[in-house]
Amino acid sequence: MRTPVIIGNWKMNLAPSEAKALLRELRELDLDQSVEKGVCVPAIDLLIAEDILKDSDIKFGAQNMYFEESGAYTGEISPTMLNDIKADYVILGHSERREYFKEDDELINKKVLSALEHDIIPILCVGETLEERESNKEEEKVRNQLEKDLKDVKDSDIEKVIIAYEPIWAIGTGKTASSDDADCMCKFIRDYIKKVYGEDYSEKIRIQYGGSMKPKNVKELLAKENIDGGLIGGASLKASDFEQLINYKK
Numbered sequence: 001m002r003t004p005v006i007i008g009n010w011k012m013n014l015a016p017s018e019a020k021a022l023l024r025e026l027r028e029l030d031l032d033q034s035v036e037k038g039v040c041v042p043a044i045d046l047l048i049a050e051d052i053l054k055d056s057d058i059k060f061g062a063q064n065m066y067f068e069e070s071g072a073y074t075g076e077i078s079p080t081m082l083n084d085i086k087a088d089y090v091i092l093g094h095s096e097r098r099e100y101f102k103e104d105d106e107l108i109n110k111k112v113l114s115a116l117e118h119d120i121i122p123i124l125c126v127g128e129t130l131e132e133r134e135s136n137k138e139e140e141k142v143r144n145q146l147e148k149d150l151k152d153v154k155d156s157d158i159e160k161v162i163i164a165y166e167p168i169w170a171i172g173t174g175k176t177a178s179s180d181d182a183d184c185m186c187k188f189i190r191d192y193i194k195k196v197y198g199e200d201y202s203e204k205i206r207i208q209y210g211g212s213m214k215p216k217n218v219k220e221l222l223a224k225e226n227i228d229g230g231l232i233g234g235a236s237l238k239a240s241d242f243e244q245l246i247n248y249k250k
Ligand SMILES: O=C[C@H](O)COP(=O)(O)O
Pocket: 009, 094, 166, 170, 171, 172, 173, 174, 210, 211, 212, 213, 231, 232, 233, 234, 235
């Protein structure tokens, strides 16, 4: 039985004063304890998240990191810095990082391996563009990303990874993949893990859906066999929406 996992990705939103207010609101919510939950905040908000969430069961993490531990890498944060503040997660390979910051699979793979080596849970994002979907290339695209981004990830580490299937055309657009299509791609990912790592691991690994997941569609999406949670952008910025998402079983 996989524990559902719902994570907010704040993206480049909420300056420290706003972050403080939302985190304090989140901490006061009555959230379903059977759901793993967390927020991945901008780097400048990480210390605030550590402080405000420390006695709650809401975890937190970063939206990116570099793979080296320290050095002359202006503008980056490292896995050891995330360890120092006990961050639980790091989002890697988000389509916005791939598109706007030209991150390629080789770099993402180094980051995934580094996160695992430092006991930080990587939330690896994969997904196709609209053009790729319209030409029936979504499986090819996602398989290719998985092959490259998970290269050299050991059997003993694979179940720690969370994979987020995020069709790019559904991100921030209000268009959600149908629950059947989302489930079908999450199953495709699970089957890939089964082929490479075996059935045991494929049954344990958690696969999220991301792309305009909202209180109104969360129940239907998470009722699907292969969708174990959500990576939520816009709807994670409002406490009441985040509450409804986490409490989707109620
Ligand atoms: O990481 C989150 C996804 O990009 C989804 O964003 P969204 O919920 O605003 O569509």
